[in-house]
Amino acid sequence: MIKGFAEAVYKKYDGTAYDLMNEALEKALNMAGIQRSDIQGFITTFLPGIFDGNIFLHFFPDQLCGYLGINPKYIDSLDYGGPSVLAGLYRAEKLIKYEGLDNILLLFGGKGSLVRQTRETVDSYENLYDGVTNTPYKQLLSGYSYKNPLSDYALVAQRHKKIYGTADEDRARLMVKQRKNGNDSGYSMFTGDISVDDVLSSPVISSPLHLLEIVYPVDGFHAFIVSKSPGKLRPVKIKKYGEAHWSKLPPELEEIMITPASESSRNFRDEIKHCDAYELYDSFSITVILQLEDTGIIKKGEFGKFIEKTDISSSGDMPLNTGGGSINRGQPAYMSGSVLLYESLLQLNGMAKNQVRDINSVFINGIGGWSRNHSVSMILGD
Amino acid sequence: MNEMEIYSIYKDYFANSMLPYIKCKNCDYSFYYPRNRCPQCGSDKIEIKKSSGTGEIYSYTVFNNSIWAIVSFPEGFRLYMNIDSAGEPDVGKKIKIKFIDGRPYGSC
Numbered sequence: 365m366i367k368g369f370a371e372a373v374y375k376k377y378d379g380t381a382y383d384l385m386n387e388a389l390e391k392a393l394n395m396a397g398i399q400r401s402d403i404q405g406f407i408t409t410f411l412p413g414i415f416d417g418n419i420f421l422h423f424f425p426d427q428l429c430g431y432l433g434i435n436p437k438y439i440d441s442l443d444y445g446g447p448s449v450l451a452g453l454y455r456a457e458k459l460i461k462y463e464g465l466d467n468i469l470l471l472f473g474g475k476g477s478l479v480r481q482t483r484e485t486v487d488s489y490e491n492l493y494d495g496v497t498n499t500p501y502k503q504l505l506s507g508y509s510y511k512n513p514l515s516d517y518a519l520v521a522q523r524h525k526k527i528y529g530t531a532d533e534d535r536a537r538l539m540v541k542q543r544k545n546g547n548d549s550g551y552s553m554f555t556g557d558i559s560v561d562d563v564l565s566s567p568v569i570s571s572p573l574h575l576l577e578i579v580y581p582v583d584g585f586h587a588f589i590v591s592k593s594p595g596k597l598r599p600v601k602i603k604k605y606g607e608a609h610w611s612k613l614p615p616e617l618e619e620i621m622i623t624p625a626s627e628s629s630r631n632f633r634d635e636i637k638h639c640d641a642y643e644l645y646d647s648f649s650i651t652v653i654l655q656l657e658d659t660g661i662i663k664k665g666e667f668g669k670f671i672e673k674t675d676i677s678s679s680g681d682m683p684l685n686t687g688g689g690s691i692n693r694g695q696p697a698y699m700s701g702s703v704l705l706y707e708s709l710l711q712l713n714g715m716a717k718n719q720v721r722d723i724n725s726v727f728i729n730g731i732g733g734w735s736r737n738h739s740v741s742m743i744l745g746d
Numbered sequence: 747m748n749e750m751e752i753y754s755i756y757k758d759y760f761a762n763s764m765l766p767y768i769k770c771k772n773c774d775y776s777f778y779y780p781r782n783r784c785p786q787c788g789s790d791k792i793e794i795k796k797s798s799g800t801g802e803i804y805s806y807t808v809f810n811n812s813i814w815a816i817v818s819f820p821e822g823f824r825l826y827m828n829i830d831s832a833g834e835p836d837v838g839k840k841i842k843i844k845f846i847d848g849r850p851y852g853s854c
């Protein structure tokens with residue numbers, strides 16, 4: 365169960381990633397009512413550049429524990445990109461249940477701003493360093509003009525447009541509705557009403573994706589403390605869980621429009637349909653669409669109709685990305701998983717400004733890693 | 747064949763304006779991105795073959811004033827490349843391979 369959770373998110377944070385990490389931890393400890401010495405487990409992740417520009421940190425999780433002043437009996441780093449924190453929650457529950465540990469700290473984030481300033485992304489950050497290769501196929505991938513993850517998602521969006529007729533307007537409508545949720549949530553970074561025209565007249569960055577359907581990497585950490593007791597909070601735990609890992613380059617996938625979410629959600633499709641809110645990974649507009657399809661919520665090709673008739677606000681028929689998603693909150697260190705989990709916990713604990721009424725379950729899906737190779741699906745509830 | 751040998755043969759193909767790919771003799775799987783064993787069945791009975799060099803656009807995106815695409819080839823493999831297009835690029839449009847700086851590009 366989650367005893368404490370907190371975020372420390374800034375568009376651009378002037379201090380170091382280490383300072384920022386401590387801010388999130390301190391807030392979560394206060395909520396949980398525990399001390400640093402009570403932390404028995406620690407799970408985190410690393411992506412190139414997000415720790416003050418370093419492409420690599422040696423014995424990374426150990427360094428963080430030393431800085432934070434914690435002495436966990438279990439230390440781990442998960443490397444699934446955006447959904448890592450969700451996989452971390454599952455492992456934390458197992459450590460409590462089977463290893464008898466208590467107070468597992470999930471600490472995920474970093475600084476997106478320093479990577480962004482170089483005009484690279486975490487996927488392309490290697491380009492700044494001669495001799496560093498992030499993939500065995502680099503020789504055959506360099507020299508071309510593209511930028512992942514943007515280019516890979518743009519390729520999917522373009523094919524989706526051609527094969528299923530998903531129009532630019534359909535994706536834009538999702539962005540308009542998510543922005544409304546962000547405005548209502550009271551903690552969005554990007555606020556103010558936007559229209560379908562605003563989205564469509566924003567610059568096309570990688571066709572067919574416009575600026576306003578692409579997440580903005582920011583500086584931030586989230587801390588979640590998973591414990592035997594929920595403390596002052598609702599006893600929220602994972603009710604259903606699946607993860608899937610498809611380690612393939614997109615050209616070698618049978619179909620790029622199908623994601624591993626189709627596998628990670630496979631064992632509980634019926635339960636997914638009956639959840640009270642949905643928090644789906646939104647690195648790009650198309651990412652949300654792929655997960656709606658692959659988890660069985662809508663059929664492929666029906667997104668246009670779905671988004672036109674569905675009210676996704678917290679009082680609507682299908683509350684979806686109720687906090688506005690990371691598109692509006694900002695994406696801490698190129699990973700949206702924590703943003704989804706944080707909003708789910710606000711909603712389940714009755715702490716949201718735009719509260720979903722009578723909420724007992726939230727479906728969360730995270731997707732990420734190298735060319736969206738990893739997916740984590742879960743239903744949170746009590 | 748080890749990985750470095752595959753890259754060196756690929757380089758020769760490129761220098762002769764030919765598009766290589768790898769075919770597994772055990773399971774028939776075709777792939778482009780070099781591995782010394784078939785990623786489908788694990789066999790090391792693989793051979794490098796020459797593609798016709800005529801493919802079609804599987805998907806594309808216009809980024810930074812150039813076209814980035816995944817192109818499908820009839821021999822059963824796909825790869826990423828930039829393409830140039832006199833007209834509008836489209837999913838399903840035919841492309842021919844050409845070589846610039848020893849690297850395959852598409853043209854349609």
Ligand SMILES: [Zn+2]
Nearest residue numbers: 770773784787
């Ligand atoms: Zn084979």
